[in-house]
Amino acid sequence: MVSLETSIGSLKLANPVLTASGTFGYGTEYSDFMDVSKLGAVIVKGTTIKPREGNPYPRMAETPSGMLNAVGLQNKGADYFVKNIYPVVCKLGCPAIVNVSGSTIEDYVAVAEVMDSLDGIPAIELNISCPNVRQGGMAFGVNPCSAEEVVSAVRKAYHKTLIVKLSPNVTDITEIARAAESAGADAVSLINTLLGMAVDAERRRPVLSTVTGGLSGPAVKPVALRMVWQTAKAVSIPVIGIGGICSATDAIEFMLAGASAVEIGTANFIDPSVSAKVIDGMQAYLSRHGFNSVKEIIGALEV
């Protein structure tokens, strides 16, 4: 039997297949379609210190091989999470990682402190890359100095595995990755969505209420692969690959490019059991190629 075990910092995962924040709810939404406990981890929806209503409808536009979203971090806040969602995600049977979002450094630190106190949450993913909020969000992730500042502040307050989710909307993503690493991140995950836009020509209006939104899906995969490859060479902490993964082959491509694990996002909307299929397909690929462990293919791209 091939081993799919991998690790992100000190966090051991049964396999490298995670579900991306904002695409898998709190895990329970998918339990009719697959055995959620088989996942490497579930990354739950972005959580902020106070509740957020998100952006007005319409928040979504279908695009060729993908979609734009402008949800804007709708969530019920950290207190609600602790009382109502935490007990549920603790029972998923796989690690639950919380995506932590904020508008100010103080906000990020406050949510991180809450998560630090929850024994059932082994890691957080710091979202410094949301393109759909007016304040904070992506602003922290497009400049190495502000990225370093927010990651350092959270690092002081948070003592478990700290993953930093990076924005692709930058000139050089490796600069931001290095800033996160030097500030104490245990891993980086990339990419968040690419800033995009859709226009309704008939109505001469933007499709999204926010005009711009984040592009995801297979359309972004080549960009994501390139950035994962560049980043994996630039940092020594693990890289988690995200961007348009729809199949085991896609996931393996990211791991060959240097990812220690992957997140499946938009594909969950098309096939709610896709992540289970990716785990099985990854196992089959490794057997077929005579590998004993998935770790053998991390960064194994021959260039």
Added chain:
Amino acid sequence: MKKYQLDLCVRDNIHIAEDAFMLEVTHSEPLPESEPGQFAELLVEGSNKTFLRRPISIHDYDRDGNIIRFLIRRVGPGTEKLSELKSSDTLNVILPLGNGFVFRNQSVQRPLLVGGGVGIAPLLFLGREMKACGIEPTFLFGGREKCNLLRMGEYSNLGRVFATTEDGSFGQKGFVTDHSLLEEEQFDYIFSCGPTPMMKAVAGFASEHGIGCQVSLEHRMACGIGACLCCVEETKSGNVCVCKDGPVFTTDKLLW
């Protein structure tokens, strides 16, 4: 209600108007139970212009024949592709989704089912379930012109059917809320599905007359199961997902 992702078999795909078709699917095993007003997410394959599934309400659920019917208007590349499905093709479907119309515990005796355009679709299944419970539905349908009013014969098997068209080519001329039926008879509950301006007018009528009203909303949707938070409607209790908390809402919960 448990949700299923199934490869269903296309039994027939019937073109019933210039821009509308009825897709019939079946399965080797009994189809999952579903409620009127619930919907399914249909996978569109072989189209490079679409990416997401298409949310389509359940038009009819024939338990004896193990058939589900979808009444679909061709409006874009996704529904265009679905219209090309042929008998014995496979269609991947997620169902049943959302919350349907609630009539069993509402002490409804004289319901009026108001539909506009292809929004009439879920009202056939609803009317059939009402009739099975001994409640006689009355249908009031509106369309721009006669050809927009689909499958009227099927509805008239279940109850009386009244209609309006904007050009007067069928039924009374005008909008559904202009129909004389609304002055001549009294109803104790309204169930509606159609264009938002029509449903808002219907909700206004219901509110003026102090009768309950449920409407089925249609929003741009991705996941269909309450995970992506794209299809939100702003309500008195904040943003809720049309796919999971709806698509059917009692109008007193909405900000209409």
